Amino acid sequence: MKIDVLTLFPRMFEGPLGESIIGKAVEKKLLEINISNFRDHSDNKHQSVDDYPYGGGAGMLLKVQPIYDNLRRIEEASPETKKRVILLDPAGKQFDQKMAEEFSEEEHLVFICGHYEGYDERIRSLVTDEVSLGDYVLTGGELGAMVMIDATVRLLPEVLGNKLSAQTDSHSTGLLEHPQYTRPAEFNGMGVPEVLTNGNHKLIDEWQQKESLRRTLERRPDMLEKIVLTDQQKKWLEELRDEKNDFS
CATH class of the missing domain: 1.10.1270.20 (tRNA(m1g37)methyltransferase, domain 2)
Incomplete structure (x- = not known):
């Protein structure tokens, strides 16, 4: 699987995506993760990515141009893969185990992490999914993207040492997992x-x-x-x- 993440804060991903199960999957080349700062794709000298909303309102909106150009660059780099583009948004469909299972069947996932007050509505025309981690608002989409990536990657073949681990997890069977014990008795x-x-x-x-x-x-x-x-x-x-x- 290939995963691309569009964010204004690439360093947030260094630890979570470089350690443990995900880090090992990358080392084994079961997974490729690329982090892009979409500020680098801004078309103005100040590299601004947000602006005031037309008609007024609180806060700033992310502009469509930097994200559009970043997505176009990703497409040019790997035109052979079918991409599922996921917009992290509090108003999106709530993420769950079933969605993680769907994502794990894809060959290329792209996560767009928002900030500020919201998105220029035209950004939504560039994505396949709008997804929320839950019924609360975070300062940005980065933490939500990390959680979704973790929940998805662990379902990939050969990522977990025991194939039954993911199959018997809470929520995978529709029930919570039974109690478990180890030594000593x-x-x-x-x-x-x-x-x-x-x-x-x-x-x-x-x-x-x-x-x-x-x-x-x-x-x-x-x-x-x-x-x-x-x-x-x-x-x-x-x-x-x-x-x-x-x-x-």
Whole structure:
């Protein structure tokens, strides 16, 4: 995968995109990341990228010209790749695991990080997606882009050491992930559930599924309305609801 980021603050990306899983993916050449300062593409001697809005209003808007020219340069550098151009915007569609999975299927992603009060509306005609990290406003799109890149890159083949890691993550299955334990089996009076140590994989799988349902019911019951459960999962869910009512 190739990723381009358009930003006014390239140095913000040096640490997050150069370390850990993403850094290793770049080293292995599974991923190429290019950071562009779209101020370098400004067509005036002061390299300004923003201006006052027509009709008045608070703040400054990013101009269309520097971003247009930056995108054109990216296209010229790799005309062979199909690009998905993502505008970071609080008014965009909210980012989630499903969107990360969609992004991970693309060959070339381009993220545009905004600043100031907003965008010249014509910038929106240059993109394929307008995406928000959540229902809040940040000082710019950089942090949002980093989060989206991280969530996307970890889904690429060979990036994670264990292929099942991404498949069983919270949100990937539609449920929150079940509790997990490692050695020692006993610590400070806290033990590991016996079912996980008996080697019966069928019972372990059932326990994990049921605990995923339990955790989702307790913490994110809204997620249960969005997925299709098996008959067995429905039965377990009813049992868990009965348990919950008994203790309420």
